[in-house]
Amino acid sequence: MNEPEKKVLPGWLWAVLALAVVAVVLFLFFTDRRPEPGPALRYDLSEYEAVDESLIRYAEMQRIPVALEAPCGLAVTADGRLVVVGDKVLLILDASGKELSRREWEFQPRCVAAAADGTIYLGVADGVAALPEPEGAPVFWEPLDEKSLLTSLAVNEQYVYAADAGNARVLQYDRSGRLLREFGGPNDRENTRRFIVPSPCFDIAFDSMGSLWIVNPGKLGIENYREDGSLLSAWYQPGMGLEGFAGCCNPAHIAFKSGNVLVTIEKGLNRVKTFAADRSFAGVVAAPEAIQAGWSDAADGHAPAPIRDLAVDGNDRILALHGPLQCILVFEALAPQKEME
């Protein structure tokens, strides 16, 4: 009696199966199977970086190159010259960008202001330095404490104001360098915590009426002060949308056009905007896309904001000092009357 024949898989099939197993093992071993982080793990600002084109009321007319490694301060003189500081250098350019003068020092100016009489004031590591003549020697005023960090200067006929981010205060000097008053900070008897300054974004500017405005970055707005240090008015506008200021330290820089039109630059969301005299939103000067064109901070997780300073010249052109591109972006209004309405 014959035994029933066992059904055995043919040898070639075993070989194919073994090869398949080896291939799967090798595939799993050598391929990257881990998923990309999903949307819940991503910080996404694209919704707020997108700007409706119809809201852009300015056009970039010119880029003035600045021969500095790290430009950080910009001012416009009464006769329309541009003063730029950065590295350990002061540059004076004419309105078209032609270099008129270059001064190099051992100290590093962080901010600059120009008075109507031509005197240039510099914010340096330990205080203010005055430069009565562009080619003359700087006169250093009384040094400030170690914690001081001057981030902005503003000057009118009588006073020089210096914003000290390190101590969250604004110093009021007379034009000869005598310290008269402190707004906010440890020596302000009325309110030592007047200004909330979490990071070194603390700007001051005069409006077109000559009134002093100080950014209160922690409150996401600006405050208007009398010469005696009393508060006149305040305007805070927190929010991620175009009408507001986001994060902890905005607006990072301010300037004023004629008609008290406020120009702002933000940190985080790199956009330049204008607000009418009643502080209603007037329009966008430059969207993040325009500010971020031509460079990238993707390789640097903690890169500072690209726009390092802001100014308005006598022709109401908006000048934005772009650090990574080492240039001044010049913007002109497409329909100037609209933001006055």
Add this chain to the structure above:
Amino acid sequence: MSLEKKPGRRAFIRAAAAASLGGGVWLAATPSAETTVWQIDPSKCVQCGQCATNCVMNPSAVKCVHATRICGYCDLCSGFLQPGSPKLDTGAENELCPTAAIKRSFVEDPYFAYKIDEELCVGCAKCVKGCGKFGNGSLYLQIKRDLCQNCNECAIARQCPAQAIHRVPLSRAYFIKEAGAEENQAQ
């Protein structure tokens, strides 16, 4: 027949003892290489989120740490709150962290303190990006020594697009961010 005397047991023990002593002295005199461990350089980190998904540990051995000395203690903290969050409070819909690992507590008006719950943190760097984008960068990622397996080849170092993860001596295993420091060295 050889007349050479074979070395005895006593001679062998003497030679072995001398060799051991000499070797010990030589080892003691030679400076040994210090153990090294993997760590993230916060100045190079680009907060890509790969640390959360590529570490062999689950959850990742990478955690967010907080340099309180450079924190602004902001009410509107961009490392804690969602962009465009409707309210500045601890409501789940307002929090940025997907695992609610950041704890917010009131200090005094208008300041708030932030603390990381390490058990909940998955190292996704979402808060680090928000803090660096708008704030001072006081939140940053570090590989926790008590959790890291110190693999020969670190899985997240392989994936890191910024080459921010490298070996540092065990005695200086963490990068400490200090106020005013231009570059923060491993401590």
